[in-house]
Amino acid sequence: MSIILLGIESSCDDTSAAIIKDGEILSNCVANQTIHQKYGGVVPEVASRAHQVNIIPVVDQAIQQAGIEKQDISAIAFTRGPGLIGSLIVGVSFAKSLALSLGVPIIEVNHMQAHVLAHFAEDPKPNFPFLCLTVSGGHTQIVLVKSHLEMEVLGETIDDAAGEAFDKTGKLMGLSYPAGPLIDKLAKNRKAIYDFPEPNIPGLNFSFSGLKTSILYFLKKNLKDDPDFIDNNKEDICASVQERIVSILMKKLERAAKQTGIKEIAIAGGVSANSGLRNTLTSFGERLGWNTYIPKFEFCTDNAAMIAVTGYYKYMNDEFAEQDIAPTARYRF
Numbered sequence: 001m002s003i004i005l006l007g008i009e010s011s012c013d014d015t016s017a018a019i020i021k022d023g024e025i026l027s028n029c030v031a032n033q034t035i036h037q038k039y040g041g042v043v044p045e046v047a048s049r050a051h052q053v054n055i056i057p058v059v060d061q062a063i064q065q066a067g068i069e070k071q072d073i074s075a076i077a078f079t080r081g082p083g084l085i086g087s088l089i090v091g092v093s094f095a096k097s098l099a100l101s102l103g104v105p106i107i108e109v110n111h112m113q114a115h116v117l118a119h120f121a122e123d124p125k126p127n128f129p130f131l132c133l134t135v136s137g138g139h140t141q142i143v144l145v146k147s148h149l150e151m152e153v154l155g156e157t158i159d160d161a162a163g164e165a166f167d168k169t170g171k172l173m174g175l176s177y178p179a180g181p182l183i184d185k186l187a188k189n190r191k192a193i194y195d196f197p198e199p200n201i202p203g204l205n206f207s208f209s210g211l212k213t214s215i216l217y218f219l220k221k222n223l224k225d226d227p228d229f230i231d232n233n234k235e236d237i238c239a240s241v242q243e244r245i246v247s248i249l250m251k252k253l254e255r256a257a258k259q260t261g262i263k264e265i266a267i268a269g270g271v272s273a274n275s276g277l278r279n280t281l282t283s284f285g286e287r288l289g290w291n292t293y294i295p296k297f298e299f300c301t302d303n304a305a306m307i308a309v310t311g312y313y314k315y316m317n318d319e320f321a322e323q324d325i326a327p328t329a330r331y332r333f
């Protein structure tokens with residue numbers, strides 16, 4: 001008999017539902033919350049209320065697009081954490097209630113583990129062991145992936161995440177939230193002409209808060225001489241910011257590859273949608289003999305397909321959760 005899973009993701013500001021049948025993605029629907037743009041960042045209370053509004057239509061859409069009936073679902077996988085607690089509560093409560101009404105088991109999923117396993121949504125899949133640079137709005141990690149469910153964090157950010165570095169710099173420049181995709185667009189076909197400092201952090205950890213501060217002072221200084229400095233140099237500033245963030249990430253990824261001797265290298269998370277990072281990873285791969293793995297755009301940013309994929313491996317491993325399970329804002333694996 002086929003295994004059909006419903007995946008539910010509600011950790012931040014995207015409500016998503018996906019259906020996976022025997023490991024194959026049948027649907028992956030996402031409702032974005034554009035309301036946060038006017039606040040310049042995600043407002044937790046607003047996000048949680050929007051999940052309440054979106055969750056039933058998104059789940060219905062995923063079931064419809066997959067061409068299945070609710071009664072065909074074998075189990076429901078949901079994001080337990082990490083994330084915004086008010087957002088997580090909506091997805092977790094919905095998953096538990098629907099599972100109770102259908103009489104099917106539930107599977108709890110770590111959002112960061114799911115970003116890594118987004119690579120198993122489609123071919124080509126990385127071979128174990130591989131390294132995954134997971135870069136999102138809330139996290140920046142180098143993960144040693146030993147098997148589908150066995151992962152170890154080798155290094156992570158000690159302050160801001162890479163996505164935050166993009167978003168906060170964009171905010172300083174007056175760009176709307178989330179600024180990452182906008183900076184990517186403005187940086188296209190431009191070279192970095194401003195040299196922002198690289199932090200000197202030992203080992204495989206990252207730091208981005210110093211970069212943000214140096215950009216703030218750089219903008220302040222230049223705006224004093226020319227009030228239109230940002231408008232007149234937007235593309236060059238974006239290219240310089242992007243190149244520095246990418247070089248910080250790649251330096252540590254190269255170090256991790258050297259230390260472990262692993263040449264299977266993947267990127268994941270929202271920032272893996274960045275064209276500068278994607279191109280640089282490809283050229284590092286060619287130069288260093290790595291096999292590189294870059295997810296399709298729809299599997300980079302938050303999506304429920306990755307939750308369903310993770311749920312599938314847990315289902316095969318008999319890893320089910322009890323009905324009294326609660327979401328958790330901080331969740332390490």
Ligand code: KG4
Nearest residue numbers: 136137138163178180270271273274301302
């Ligand atoms: O994984 P994700 O969708 O949500 C979290 O779990 O945080 O990542 C969102 C982050 C945001 O910071 C957004 O600005 C960034 O990913 N992002 C990008 C790009 N697309 C999304 N950053 C740089 N370039 C992009 N093309």
Ligand code: ZN
Nearest residue numbers: 136270301302
């Ligand atoms: Zn994420």
